[in-house]
Amino acid sequence: MKKYVLLLSTLFIISCHTKEQVDLIVSNANIYTVDEDFSKATGIAIKDGKFVEVGDTDEINKKYTAQNSFDAQGKTIVPGLIDAHCHFYGLGQNQQVVDLVGTESYEEVMERVVAFQKERPSNFIRGRGWDQNDWEVKEFPTKDKLDELFPDTPVALERVDGHAYLVNQKALDMAGITAETKTEGGEIVKENGKITGVLVDNPMGLIDQVIPKASLAQNIQALKDAEAISLDYGLTTVNDAGLPREIVELIDSLQQAGELSIRVYAMISNYPENLDYFLEKGIIKTNQLNVRSVKVYGDGALGSRGAALRDHYSDKPGHFGAMVTPVDQIEALAHRIAETDYQMNTHAIGDSANIVVLRAYEKALKGRTDRRWKVEHAQVISPSDFNYFEKGIIPSVQPTHATSDMYWAEDRLGKERIKGAYAYKDLLNKAGLVALGTDFPVEQVNPFLTFYAAVARQDVAQYPEGGFQMENALSREETLKGMTIWAAYSNFEEEEKGSIEAGKFADFVVLSDDIMTIPSEDIPNITAEHVFLGGVQKK
Structure with missing residues (x-):
């Protein structure tokens, strides 16, 4: 009997000390979990791509054992970062065209185009990234120099915001564009009755029709290039704001084959064929892909004076911008989408x-709850219109737009109207959350510039002193939530990502510095030292 009791006691002791096997243990970390209490932890246990337990390192080590371990050595860990509005596929495409970002003059644009064509000759030259607001002469360029340099090769150079082209005469001829061409929802810019070569918003589609279609190999490379850049910055989920069916299906196939690992929230572009297919098919959801929203263009961009304003532009009397999608079409779309499970x-x-x-949202969503429709950018709001965001509509905003536009935005809008622009705190106070993104490649991919712009409202040279309209700065906690759990919520994914909690995907980033405590001027220098996606280290 004594032997039997002793045996039971021994088995009980052994069972009490048997540790659960997991795949990875992270220890000695400074973890911001971004859970409901914004609590902190020092250790994590991970199994089958998900967090098993989050807590104290010593307690984690007592309960679990793993063949793989990661000693964070006191470094800061945050949930995998989510870019709530970007152009992921577009970023990849940009790696295959002339990079015009940061050009300080039209002459520099021409120099880059000539150099690119010499290095990588093409039958149709494409580029992206010019911004006349960065030049000494802040006026739209003309095609004269392009016609001189490339009389027989079509050229299409996209403005940084994606809302204007500069094209040469060869491209205009191929597209059948003349001074008599009629367009709506944009502008064929003319001087003295002659086409300058600048096309704003909808007329760009005429050029798109003659640009050679990318090959399958080029599209695959574009997606892989974009993933490599995004993961390097700690982005584990990207919301691509407008994709055709073929690219959505390509992303899915690459993910299923294990050739693309980043998680993608895909907004389908507002094309008739897309709507007919996806709205009928319904939500498409895997662990890596979520297709449940339609991206619609209301108007153009402020930088190219395509944004639709109630009153004329302060720096261009008589000009009001334009709706890219007519009002009646937006209303009809809202009602059609409201009948499905898709977001608008x-x-x-x-x-x-x-x-x-x-x-349109208010009317279409009457009587419907928890639809989480988003206004992408929500950039210039009239004082009385902020109240609409109290009704479950989510503002999806990009803080670096404020610090990119602040040099000239007041010239466009005037002293009074600028007060309702880039008003992220006002939007947060009304909506209860904001989803934060970059709009890359319009802005840089770097999410730490997003964080810095949100909290400091300055450029990297700390201009302006004291910050730009600081009454609309976000706190660091609000900003981190906007880049994680609030962005996940806006995607209907808050139960699976956005915070470091048991049961969620083990997506997290090890930072070079403590983003919550270092001086604000040092935030742009933060790097993602290690990136884990589903518990697998990607960097």
Whole structure:
């Protein structure tokens, strides 16, 4: 009997000290979990791609054992970062065209185009990234120099915001564009009755029709290039704001084959064929892909004066911008999408475009709950219109737009209207959350610039002193939530990502510095030293 009791006691002791086997233990970390209490932890246990337990390192080590371990050595860990509005596929495409970002003059644009064509000759030259607001002469360029340099080769150079082209005569001829061409929802810019070569918003589609279609190999490379860049910055989920069916299906196939690992929230572009296919098919959801929203363009961009304003531009009397999608079409779309499980995510920059979208949402969503429709950018809002965001509509905003535009935005809008622009704190106070992104490649991919712009409202040279409209700065906690759990919520994914909690995907980033405590001027220098996606180290 004594032997039997002793045996039971021994088995009980052994069982009490048997540790659960997991795949990875992370220890000695400074973890911001971004859970409901914004609590902190020092250790994590991970199994089958998900967090098993989050807590104290010593307690984790007592309960679990793993063949793989990661000693964070006191470094800061945050949930995998989510870019709530970007152009992931577009970023990859940009790696295959002339990079015009940061050019300080039209002459520099031409130099880069000539050098690129010499190095990588093409039958149709493409580039992206010019911004006349960065030049000494802040006027739209003309095609004269392009015609001189490339009389027989079509050229299309996209403005940094994606809302204007500069094209040469060869491209115009191929597209059949003349001074008599009629367009709506944009502008064929002319001087003295002659086409300058600048096309704003909808007329760009005429050029798109003659640009050679990318090959399958080029598209695959574009997606892989974009993934490599995004993961390097700690982005584990990207919301691509507008994709055709073929690219959505390509992303899915690459993910299923293990050739693409980043998680993608895909907004389908507002094309008839996309709507007919996806709205009928319904939500498409895997662990890596979520297709449940339609991206609609309300108006154009402020930098190219395509944003639709209620009153004329302060620096261009008589000009109001334009709706890219007519008001009646936005209303019809809202009602059609409301009958499905899809979101409607609409680009709205100007105050006129924003109120059109907000009214359409309110009318279409009457009697419906938890739809989480988004206004992408929500950039210029009239004072009385902020109240619409109290009704479950989510503002999806990009803080670096404020610090990129602040040098000239007041010239466009005037002293009074600028007060309702880039008003992230006001939007947060009304909506209860903001989803934060970059709009890359319009802005840089770097999410730490997003964080810095949100909390400091300055450029990297600490201009302006004291920050730009600091009444609309976000706190660091609000900003981190906007880049993680609030962005996940906006995607209907808050139960699977956005915080470091048991049961969620083990997506997390090890930072070079403590983003919550270092001086604000040092935030742009933070790097993602290690990136884990589903518990697997990607960097």
